[in-house]
Amino acid sequence: MTVRRLHLASPTALVSSLLLFSGAPSTRAADPEPAASSETPAAAPAAPATPARAADAAAVELPSFRPGLWEYRRTLMRSGGPQVSTTRKCTNPGAEMREKMTELKKKNCQFAPLRRSSEHYISSWICQTPTGAMRFRDVLTATDDSSYQDVSEAHSAQHVTQQKVEARRLGECPGLGAGAPLPRTPKPRRP
Numbered sequence: 332m333t334v335r336r337l338h339l340a341s342p343t344a345l346v347s348s349l350l351l352f353s354g355a356p357s358t359r360a361a362d363p364e365p366a367a368s369s370e371t372p373a374a375a376p377a378a379p380a381t382p383a384r385a386a387d388a389a390a391v392e393l394p395s396f397r398p399g400l401w402e403y404r405r406t407l408m409r410s411g412g413p414q415v416s417t418t419r420k421c422t423n424p425g426a427e428m429r430e431k432m433t434e435l436k437k438k439n440c441q442f443a444p445l446r447r448s449s450e451h452y453i454s455s456w457i458c459q460t461p462t463g464a465m466r467f468r469d470v471l472t473a474t475d476d477s478s479y480q481d482v483s484e485a486h487s488a489q490h491v492t493q494q495k496v497e498a499r500r501l502g503e504c505p506g507l508g509a510g511a512p513l514p515r516t517p518k519p520r521r522p
Contacts, residue, residue: 391445393452394473398423400504404497421504424479450474463488476500 400421407414436442440458447453452471457464466486473479477500485492 391447391452393425393428393445393471394479395476396424396473396479397476397500398426398504400501402499402501406495406497408493419501424498460487 398421400419401424402417402419404415404417407416432442435456435458438458440456442454442456445452445454450472452473453469454471455466455468457466459465464487467483468486469481469483471479471481479498481496481498483494483496
């Protein structure tokens with residue numbers, strides 16, 4: 332999947348620039364939130380965390396994935412029907428996800444504590460844009476270190492966007508061999 336520069340001036344650019352966290356127009360997520368358990372209480376993203384919940388949330392981290400050549404199949408829901416695109420790139424998905432979250436935090440996006448229910452990692456956050464607040468919700472489903480599915484939504488005053496990303500590791504990066512550092516994916520230049 333192409334890595335794009337994050338611009339909060341455009342909600343569309345914000346949504347499409349995130350590998351892990353983004354969305355497309357629709358009503359509700361295709362995958363419902365897993366039922367809450369005593370370990371992952373359901374709460375509104377804006378609700379303040381209680382001390383016990385904050386301690387539980389601190390222990391939840393995004394899963395780790397094997398670096399290598401990955402294929403991403405992205406389905407973006409649009410009013411004219413779904414748009415599907417496939418991209419392959421050499422990457423470390425877990426590191427890339429954490430990098431994206433750090434970028435968003437630098438842009439003053441406010442994150443609710445990451446929650447986990449079995450293999451589902453549930454995150455939500457709010458970012459301020461020139462057109463108003465955008466609310467995001469993401470459910471990452473990871474059953475192993477070589478594949479995952481990500482269903483995400485973005486809510487703005489104008490519309491709801493939704494997308495699904497199915498990612499799988501294809502193998503080692505061509506020409507690099509096992510253990511070689513991954514080259515950085517260059518950011519596309521704007522005309």
